[in-house]
Amino acid sequence: MSAPRWYAPNTAATAPIIEAPVEAAPIADEPAKPEPVTQPNNLKAILWMIGASVAFTVLVVSVRELSSSLPTAEILFFRAAFSVSLLLPWAFRAGWHDVLSKRPLAHTGRCLSTFTAMMLWFHAVGLTTLADSVAIQSTYPLFTILLAILVLGERPSWFRWVATMVGFGGMLIIVRPGFIEIGPATLMLLGASVFYAISNTFVKYMSDTEPANRMVFIQNASLALLSVVPAIYYWVTPSIANLPWIVLLVISGLAAHMCITRALAAGEASVVMPFDYLRLPFAAVLGFLLYLEVPDAPTIIGGIVIFIAVSAIATTERKGRK
Secondary structure, eight states, X not given: OOOOOOOOOOOOOOOOOOSSOOOOOXXXXXXXXXXXXXXXXXXHHHHHHHHHHHHHHXXXXXXXXXXXXXXXXXXXXXXXXXXXXXXXXXXXXXXXXXXXXXXXXXXXXXXXXXXXHHHHHHHHHTTSOHHHHHHHHTTHHHHHHXXXXXXXXXXXXXXXXXXXXXXXXXXXXXXXXXXXXXXHHHHHHHHHHHHHHHHHHHHXXXXXXXXXXXXXXXXXXXXXXXXXXXXXXXXXXXXXXXXXXXXXXXXXXXXXXXXXXXXXXXXXXXXXXXXXXXXXXXXXXXXXXXXXXOOOHHHHHHHHHHHHHHXXXXXXXXXXXX
């Protein structure tokens, strides 16, 4: 496969005493009821994250199929522009009040970090195998958890730390340190992981005031604007064979970002992100079905380790909510 081109969050007053009878002052002995506090729904967030893992796996297959014939910026433009068109009915129904945000700086940070991550990732996918690109890029949950602790002040329990490390260990079993050379593709995938983690941290930071639909719409509109100039400059007219993959690219990309946005808004990042490791066994299955890539023993063992880790987190969260 030929590599794509790079473009490259009083007490009541006492009534005055007068001779005429007056109504008694309101009793202020009962304290005011506190405002309800929204608690993280980690189980719901876990389900959203599993959906994101499936969608992201389909997305990487679509990018791989398109990268041999279309420039990176053009692929990203198709993915963002068509996603915006699918969200326009919601935008018209909601109106500008629900579409526009009062936190433009946070949205700008998220959109720029996402754009950088996707340009790096889309380009690297055309230079590596499906399993390698998914495995290396899947290190971003660790960066997300670290940023959630340093920036957002989350304090995960020791069990979550252990489960996260176990999930990371399963990934190392699949990748096997020393097996992959530290080349441009590997560096781009690791860089994409860092920028994806920054984007996810912005999502969690804004989740107290920004609904998921607004965040997804603003992000896709921004990605389309950022990619349109390089896409036009390096434009290659898609062939008929590219069209089904472009449709799958748009649907899976929109579904992935919708799921991950809702997952991070509903639950704690340190709980949700380990479930992103599920994209590794998902990629192994698709690699076999589409490219006859037979998973080897380390891939199977690593997938089992990841499944045990994420299942343990889900079981613990379910017991904690009972």
